[in-house]
Amino acid sequence: MxxxxxxxxxxxxxxxxxxxxxxxxxxxxxxxxxxxxxxxxxxxxxxxxxxxxxxxxxxxxxxxxxxxxxxxxxxxxxxxxxxxxxxxxxxxxxxxxxxxxxxxxxxxxxxxxxxxxxxxxxxxxxxPPGQEAVDPPILEDGGVLMATDAGPIIKGFDGGVGDGGEPEDAGPGAEDPMREGDVTAYVFDPIEGTRISRTAFTITVHAQGPRAGHFQGSLELIASRGTVKPAKIGPCDSGVCNATIILDAPAGNVHLNSVDAFGVTGESNTFRLEPYK
Structure with a gap:
C-alpha cells in the first residue's frame, strides 16, 4: 500500500x-x-x-x-x-x-x-570587450589596506615641499599602509595545458600599479564554474601572490578571477578542466 x-x-x-x-x-x-x-x-x-x-x-x-x-x-x-x-x-x-x-x-x-x-x-x-568586471564580492579583509592615509607627516610637511623648497617626504614606503589607487590591476601567469578537477596545481598573480611592489595583502579567488579552494590567498610577497589551489567543477572551459579589498580585479586565461579519475 x-x-x-x-x-x-x-x-x-x-x-x-x-x-x-x-x-x-x-x-x-x-x-x-x-x-x-x-x-x-x-x-x-x-x-x-x-x-x-x-x-x-x-x-x-x-x-x-x-x-x-x-x-x-x-x-x-x-x-x-x-x-x-x-x-x-x-x-x-x-x-x-x-x-x-x-x-x-x-x-x-x-x-x-x-x-x-x-x-x-x-x-x-x-x-563590452575590454570593460573590467566589477561584480565579484569585495573582501572585508584585504591585508594592510587603508583608504584614507596619505602617508607620513615629517616636520609639518605631508608628502609635499617644506618652507625652504626642499622635499621633506619622498612618499609612502613599503611599510606604509596601501591606499586606493596604489594597485590598479592583477595579472595571472598563464595557466597552460589541461588541469584536472580536484587535483592541486599552482598559480601566480602579480599586482600592477604605482605601489604594486609594496602589496602584501590578500586576494579572493572566484572560479567561473564550480568552486576553488582556498577561496582566499595571501599574504602576497612584494606584489607577487603564489598559491596552490584545487578546482572542483565539471569538465569544460574555466577561468579564475581575483579581487582585493578595494575591488581591484584580475582575470586568468581560459583553460580546460577535465574530470577527476
Missing amino acids: KRAGLGMVGLAVLAWACTGAPESLPQPTIVAVEPATLPVNTKNDDITIRFDARYAMTVDYGAEKVDARMGSGRIWVDEEEATVTRFDPTGVAIATVPQGLGAGVHAVRLRLDDGREAVSKEALTLR
Whole structure:
C-alpha cells in the first residue's frame, strides 16, 4: 500500500500533492546565477544556476521505497536556449551561454520537465570587450589596506615641499599602509595545458600599479564554474601572490578571477578542466 509522505532530497524539497499534477506544486525559484558578469561571449562560457524546486513523491511503506518524481530541465538566456551540460534536480544546473547575445543585462529562465518555470530577470550581465568586471564580492579583509592615509607627516610637511623648497617626504614606503589607487590591476601567469578537477596545481598573480611592489595583502579567488579552494590567498610577497589551489567543477572551459579589498580585479586565461579519475 502506498501513502503520501514528505521527504528531502539534497537541496530540493519533495512534496506530494493529492492530484499529483504539476499545477498543484509551487513554481521553482532561481537562487543565484554564477558568475553574474561575463564578457560578451566570443567563446563558450558556462554559468551555474542554483535553484530551489519542490517535486512530487510517494512512499511505499510496505516495500520501504520512495518514488521521487524528479526529472531534468532546460535553460534559456532571454529567448535563446542554452546548452545544458549538467542538470541536478536537487538544485544545480550548468549551461553554456548562447552565442550572439549583446552587451547588457539578460534574463535567465529555468523550465522543469513538468512545465513549471522560474525566471530571474536581471541574472546575467554581459559586458563590452575590454570593460573590467566589477561584480565579484569585495573582501572585508584585504591585508594592510587603508583608504584614507596619505602617508607620513615629517616636520609639518605631508608628502609635499617644506618652507625652504626642499622635499621633506619622498612618499609612502613599503611599510606604509596601501591606499586606493596604489594597485590598479592583477595579472595571472598563464595557466597552460589541461588541469584536472580536484587535483592541486599552482598559480601566480602579480599586482600592477604605482605601489604594486609594496602589496602584501590578500586576494579572493572566484572560479567561473564550480568552486576553488582556498577561496582566499595571501599574504602576497612584494606584489607577487603564489598559491596552490584545487578546482572542483565539471569538465569544460574555466577561468579564475581575483579581487582585493578595494575591488581591484584580475582575470586568468581560459583553460580546460577535465574530470577527476
